[in-house]
Amino acid sequence: MENNKRIYYIIGLVFLLLISSVVSLAVGTVSISLKEMLALFTDGITTSGQRIVVYVRGPRVIAALFAGAGLAVSGVIIQTILANPMAGPNIIGVNAGAGFGEVLCSAVFPGFVLFLPLGAFLGAFVTVLFVYALGRITGSSKITIVLAGISVNSLINAATDTIHTFNDDAVLNSSSFRIGGLQGVNINVLIPACIAIFVGIVITYALHNEMELLSLGDDTAKTLGLSVSKYRLFFLLLAALLAGSCVSFSGLLGFVGLIVPHIARIMVGSECKYLIIVSTLLGAVFLMICDLLARILFSPFELPVGIILSFIGAPFFIYLLLRRNKNRM
Amino acid sequence: MIELVNVCAGYGKETILHNISCQFHTAGITAIVGPNGSGKSTLIKTILGIIPKSQGEIKISGMDSGTMDRKELAREIGYLPQVRELPAITAQRMILHGRFPHLSYPRVYSKADLKLVDDAMKQMGIESLRYKDVSKMSGGERQKVYLAMALVQNAKTIILDEPTTYLDIAYQMELMNLLDNLKKEGKTIVVVLHDLNLALQYADTIVVMEKGMIQGIGTPNQIYNDKILETVFQVQCKKLKDEEENEYYFFYKS
Numbered sequence: 001m002e003n004n005k006r007i008y009y010i011i012g013l014v015f016l017l018l019i020s021s022v023v024s025l026a027v028g029t030v031s032i033s034l035k036e037m038l039a040l041f042t043d044g045i046t047t048s049g050q051r052i053v054v055y056v057r058g059p060r061v062i063a064a065l066f067a068g069a070g071l072a073v074s075g076v077i078i079q080t081i082l083a084n085p086m087a088g089p090n091i092i093g094v095n096a097g098a099g100f101g102e103v104l105c106s107a108v109f110p111g112f113v114l115f116l117p118l119g120a121f122l123g124a125f126v127t128v129l130f131v132y133a134l135g136r137i138t139g140s141s142k143i144t145i146v147l148a149g150i151s152v153n154s155l156i157n158a159a160t161d162t163i164h165t166f167n168d169d170a171v172l173n174s175s176s177f178r179i180g181g182l183q184g185v186n187i188n189v190l191i192p193a194c195i196a197i198f199v200g201i202v203i204t205y206a207l208h209n210e211m212e213l214l215s216l217g218d219d220t221a222k223t224l225g226l227s228v229s230k231y232r233l234f235f236l237l238l239a240a241l242l243a244g245s246c247v248s249f250s251g252l253l254g255f256v257g258l259i260v261p262h263i264a265r266i267m268v269g270s271e272c273k274y275l276i277i278v279s280t281l282l283g284a285v286f287l288m289i290c291d292l293l294a295r296i297l298f299s300p301f302e303l304p305v306g307i308i309l310s311f312i313g314a315p316f317f318i319y320l321l322l323r324r325n326k327n328r329m
Numbered sequence: 330m331i332e333l334v335n336v337c338a339g340y341g342k343e344t345i346l347h348n349i350s351c352q353f354h355t356a357g358i359t360a361i362v363g364p365n366g367s368g369k370s371t372l373i374k375t376i377l378g379i380i381p382k383s384q385g386e387i388k389i390s391g392m393d394s395g396t397m398d399r400k401e402l403a404r405e406i407g408y409l410p411q412v413r414e415l416p417a418i419t420a421q422r423m424i425l426h427g428r429f430p431h432l433s434y435p436r437v438y439s440k441a442d443l444k445l446v447d448d449a450m451k452q453m454g455i456e457s458l459r460y461k462d463v464s465k466m467s468g469g470e471r472q473k474v475y476l477a478m479a480l481v482q483n484a485k486t487i488i489l490d491e492p493t494t495y496l497d498i499a500y501q502m503e504l505m506n507l508l509d510n511l512k513k514e515g516k517t518i519v520v521v522l523h524d525l526n527l528a529l530q531y532a533d534t535i536v537v538m539e540k541g542m543i544q545g546i547g548t549p550n551q552i553y554n555d556k557i558l559e560t561v562f563q564v565q566c567k568k569l570k571d572e573e574e575n576e577y578y579f580f581y582k583s
Contacts, residue, residue, distance in 0.1 A: 209438075212426065219413070220408070220414075223410075225403035265417065270417035
């Protein structure tokens with residue numbers, strides 16, 4: 001694929017992101033005009049609509065943008081490093097691990113919200129290492145990793161439920177946390193998590209050549225001068241940082257990290273330089289639109305965005321399984 | 330030149346290679362042959378540092394390989410593995426990664442690197458494949474792309490693990506001719522081959538392996554005359570000459 005086409009995709013996605021952000025800020029139970037939003041920059045907060053934009057929809061749009069981008073890039077890393085297109089942060093249990101870390105953290109250190117992203121990151125990192133090691137020991141086939149992830153998912157969810165059973169206050173609303181949603185996002189958790197996601201994506205992009213070398217296989221990467229073990233561990237750490245940071249404020253949002261890298265690959269191929277940029281933008285646009293749908297589909301009632309994602313993601317995963325089966329026949 | 334002295338290596342506690350000593354000469358093709366499980370791939374992976382040696386010494390251009398880091402080693406030896414992942418990236422991008430061992434931070438490929446890629450594609454005759462997805466190429470096209478990547482790596486030695494497997498006869502001959510041209514340009518070629526005819530036809534030196542040990546090293550004529558292939562593979566081998574004095578070998582089971 002020639003680079004011009006990729007650049008057009010990137011420009012298109014930037015426009016789409018801007019438009020979806022503005023629409024997300026404007027549309028809801030209370031409609032806010034573009035003029036009213038722009039007046040914020042000149043007059044400050046003077047109307048109730050502007051207050052909604054700044055304190056309710058603004059943080060939510062930022063949350064959708066960063067969670068979508070972070071989960072998508074985490075998915076790109078996991079799929080590339082495990083050489084497995086069916087892997088994604090929620091499929092192999094990384095999101096569940098992050099959720100467990102967060103719940104454990106809130107049970108052990110109640111009130112210390114800044115510890116939540118750290119707990120989520122550690123939970124995600126330990127899980128991704130465990131699934132990776134399990135895959136290596138059992139032969140590392142593509143389906144083994146997925147099966148190992150499903151087992152780990154169940155185990156971690158059981159552990160998370162145990163904490164909830166004995167400690168109701170661990171995470172205030174455990175069912176919405178598990179489904180995943182962006183309503184009422186905690187700004188104190190959102191800011192450090194967004195910084196971590198931004199740093200994680202920038203580092204991933206800076207190492208796009210190294211990531212692409214890993215996708216060529218261990219032996220080829222080694223003989224091209226790459227320290228394979230060191231970089232693989234570092235990339236898994238980055239994937240955990242991204243997924244953990246997202247889970248810390250959005251709960252267990254599924255399937256973004258599975259679907260988005262696939263669509264990005266169809267658009268720009270597997271060249272990591274473009275794949276990372278397009279996945280970042282597409283992830284943000286995708287979650288923004290899904291969240292908008294969650295808000296307006298049954299207005300004035302609101303669905304958690306995790307439900308919308310599951311309705312899209314689960315059939316997509318089945319499609320991947322069917323396609324894999326067809327390719328083997 | 331690559332020199333091995335009493336090298337032992339294996340996987341975990343299992344030793345596959347036993348006291349291997351041999352030399353791979355500059356500007357020559359060395360073919361490593363042997364039955365399945367004889368340790369051919371283990372030998373080249375040990376030279377490349379993919380499998381650690383448990384004993385012995387490996388010298389690459391006079392330097393102890395144990396003192397070389399990954400990048401130094403990559404600047405000395407290019408490698409075409411037998412089994413490889415097939416990324417959905419273009420041939421141009423794939424070949425460009427051959428420059429990775431030469432990059433320093435921030436590791437950005439330059440115009441000079443792209444020029445080297447152009448030259449290598451021209452040399453391999455694959456300019457038309459520049460934007461073609463590697464995962465959608467035929468086996469023969471893919472081998473040429475990997476060989477072009479080894480060329481831009483600018484390594485003195487190129488090691489290939491069964492590069493002719495799954496290729497039809499025309500591509501096999503074409504690939505071996507390309508290796509012969511690289512040899513003439515001064516490259517050291519080490520190639521693991523299953524096809525004994527190709528080994529006898531193209532190699533300057535043949536290393537015959539069995540059960541992790543070297544059973545014989547020599548020119549194709551020496552290997553043929555000493556009946557080493559017959560002993561190791563338990564087949565009969567005959568040499569025939571055509572009217573133009575070209576030599577051909579054929580194998581049969583008595």
